[in-house]
Amino acid sequence: xxxxxxxxxxxxxxxxxxxxxxxxxxxxxxxxxxxxxxxxxxxxxxxxxxxxxxxxxxxxxxxxxxxxxxxxxxxxxxxxxxxxxxxxxxxxxxxxxxxxxxxxxxxxxxxxxxxxxxxxxxxxxxxxxxxxxxxxxxxxxxxxxxxxxxxxxxxxxxxxxxxxxxxxxxxxxxxxxxxxxxxxxxxxxxxxxxxxxxxxxxxxxxxxxxxxxxxxxxxxxxxxxxxxxxxxxxxxxxxxxxxxxxxxxxxxxxxxxxxxxxxxxxxxxxxxxxxxxxxxxxxxxxxxxxx
Amino acid sequence: xxxxxxxxxxxxxxxxxxxxxxxxxxxxxxxxxxxxxxxxxxxxxxxxxxxxxxxxxxxxxxxxxxxxxxxxxxxxxxxxxxxxxxxxxxxxxxxxxxxxxxxxxxxxxxxxxxxxxxxxxxxxxxxxxxxxxxxxxxxxxxxxxxxxxxxxxxxxxxxxxxxxxxxxxxxxxxxxxxxxxxxxxxxxxxxxxxxxxxxxxxxxxxxxxxxxxxxxxxxxxxxxxxxxxxxxxxxxxxxxxxxxxxxxxxxxxxxxxxxxxxxxxxxxxxxxxxxxxxxxxxxxxxxxxxx
Numbered sequence: 001x002x003x004x005x006x007x008x009x010x011x012x013x014x015x016x017x018x019x020x021x022x023x024x025x026x027x028x029x030x031x032x033x034x035x036x037x038x039x040x041x042x043x044x045x046x047x048x049x050x051x052x053x054x055x056x057x058x059x060x061x062x063x064x065x066x067x068x069x070x071x072x073x074x075x076x077x078x079x080x081x082x083x084x085x086x087x088x089x090x091x092x093x094x095x096x097x098x099x100x101x102x103x104x105x106x107x108x109x110x111x112x113x114x115x116x117x118x119x120x121x122x123x124x125x126x127x128x129x130x131x132x133x134x135x136x137x138x139x140x141x142x143x144x145x146x147x148x149x150x151x152x153x154x155x156x157x158x159x160x161x162x163x164x165x166x167x168x169x170x171x172x173x174x175x176x177x178x179x180x181x182x183x184x185x186x187x188x189x190x191x192x193x194x195x196x197x198x199x200x201x202x203x204x205x206x207x208x209x210x211x212x213x214x215x216x217x218x219x220x221x222x223x224x225x226x227x228x229x230x231x232x233x234x235x236x237x238x239x240x241x242x243x244x245x246x247x248x249x250x251x252x253x254x255x256x257x258x259x260x261x262x263x264x265x266x267x268x269x270x271x272x273x274x275x276x277x278x279x280x281x282x283x284x285x286x287x288x289x290x291x
Numbered sequence: 292x293x294x295x296x297x298x299x300x301x302x303x304x305x306x307x308x309x310x311x312x313x314x315x316x317x318x319x320x321x322x323x324x325x326x327x328x329x330x331x332x333x334x335x336x337x338x339x340x341x342x343x344x345x346x347x348x349x350x351x352x353x354x355x356x357x358x359x360x361x362x363x364x365x366x367x368x369x370x371x372x373x374x375x376x377x378x379x380x381x382x383x384x385x386x387x388x389x390x391x392x393x394x395x396x397x398x399x400x401x402x403x404x405x406x407x408x409x410x411x412x413x414x415x416x417x418x419x420x421x422x423x424x425x426x427x428x429x430x431x432x433x434x435x436x437x438x439x440x441x442x443x444x445x446x447x448x449x450x451x452x453x454x455x456x457x458x459x460x461x462x463x464x465x466x467x468x469x470x471x472x473x474x475x476x477x478x479x480x481x482x483x484x485x486x487x488x489x490x491x492x493x494x495x496x497x498x499x500x501x502x503x504x505x506x507x508x509x510x511x512x513x514x515x516x517x518x519x520x521x522x523x524x525x526x527x528x529x530x531x532x533x534x535x536x537x538x539x540x541x542x543x544x545x546x547x548x549x550x551x552x553x554x555x556x557x558x559x560x561x562x563x564x565x566x567x568x569x570x571x572x573x574x575x576x577x578x579x580x581x582x
Contacts, residue, residue: 009387011376011383011384016376018376022546023512025511027511028509033340034340034342035510037336037340038340038375039375039376040336041333041335041336042332042336043376043377043380044332045329046380047384049324049325049328051381051384052381052385053402055325056372056377060369063358064357064368067354067360068358070355070359075351076355077352077358078348078351081347081351084330085302085306085309086347087347088302089302093301093337093338093342094343094344097343219314219318219322219323220317221313255313259310
């Protein structure tokens with residue numbers, strides 16, 4: 001526990017202890033651990049900064065606003081966490097816990113606020129880009145899903161992909177894109193392979209119409225994410241992998257506004273020849289560990 | 292800054308520094324101080340508890356839910372803070388800052404989530420209790436507002452009061468109470484005096500239909516507040532005072548679910564004689580400091 005004793009007049013550690021001691025005996029031990037540590041750190045933060053009522057109320061209003069903006073298609077509360085690295089940090093912790101249990105496959109990355117639970121199934125080799133904008137570079141994306149322990153292919157796995165369009169918007173943010181544009185689930189074949197046409201991703205700013213955008217502006221920060229494609233891989237008997245791949249040539253790979261870029265997740269698109277449907281291609285193989 | 296170095300594998304202090312260093316040069320210095328300390332403590336909390344993605348997402352959903360429940364009449368985000376003592380802590384800090392600037396009057400207490408900006412003016416000596424329930428004990432409440440430096444009365448001050456009914460609900464929570472029941476603003480007379488009929492307050496639970504109630508239950512805590520009446524005193528040239536007075540005979544005075552009880556704010560109602568309108572009375576004098 002932090003103590004930060006330097007400004008201890010007023011409601012100090014005794015007050016914090018009083019709050020934590022109010023938790024009753026039937027509290028789940030893990031919840032007690034989490035809420036005690038959270039209360040301790042939030043109180044220490046407030047004492048350290050000598051936070052005033054007006055400053056706190058400004059924060060409450062922004063947090064309420066983030067909830068009010070959130071719905072089935074958008075999670076602003078999640079984005080509020082993302083811009084100060086919270087989701088990357090919990091993702092890293094979660095991935096390391098799995099690694100200790102034997103998972104040694106492809107690195108994870110944050111889910112982000114634009115995943116949808118109702119993404120449609122599509123056939124391997126088909127496209128996820130409809131209404132393709134003129135400035136988009138269509139790419140063929142393919143790869144194999146393997147067992148991180150045996151190296152063997154995993155058939156019948158679900159490989160879900162989602163990406164923003166070149167205007168920086170996911171389809172649920174953009175009335176002009178068809179429902180579920182640039183989004184799809186693919187079932188791996190007998191050799192564990194998936195494939196589709198998508199667009200080569202481009203950098204985009206996180207939404208600036210809510211409290212997250214306002215905070216980024218107040219912190220004099222850019223809102224951009226490097227070009228990336230989201231993946232979620234689910235297979236029976238394996239740990240679910242949520243990750244992102246980042247175009248190594250993209251701006252902002254070194255200073256992602258949500259701090260999601262990790263080792264091993266940068267990729268190089270290469271020119272594709274003899275395919276009238278696509279100018280670029282990327283092979284991306286993924287390994288996942290047993291559950 | 293806390294360090295808590297014991298679990299430093301993975302995204303450690305270097306990652307936290309990267310997030311804080313992303314704040315640009317145009318950031319307001321006070322905002323930088325607040326956000327740097329907040330980021331540091333939240334990251335330390337996450338590392339200390341080894342918080343997982345699922346646990347974090349549970350918290351995001353509850354915080355979004357609190358925003359979605361909040362509106363002009365209800366502030367669930369504020370209540371979420373109140374149940375772990377955050378509002379009392381920032382109130383204490385704010386009051387001490389004012390005290391250093393010369394304010395030495397009546398102690399402050401938290402605003403709470405049920406204040407309304409559009410409370411009507413009423414005449415001194417009139418009532419704020421309409422639809423008075425059978426189990427309510429009507430009380431005459433009166434007092435004087437004085438300057439904490441000179442001791443002189445302050446005429447023309449606004450004394451705003453609000454309280455819950457005996458069913459534990461404020462009027463905005465209860466369709467059966469008339470609009471602005473148990474709520475009113477009074478203008479002090481030439482001697483700085485205010486007076487009204489109200490009800491003797493009773494303990495009540497904070498609302499249990501949202502995330503705050505759910506958290507209290509999960510933490511095996513009671514949701515009750517001791518019997519109290521809210522005050523807000525505003526006078527030109529003086530510091531605004533937000534406070535609460537607590538009935539010293541009430542249950543929960545020693546373990547308020549929102550940790551708001553402070554020294555000097557407990558009061559004793561006494562029997563009132565010869566007034567058919569009220570069985571109890573309370574004189575409560577308030578002193579406020581220059582702005």
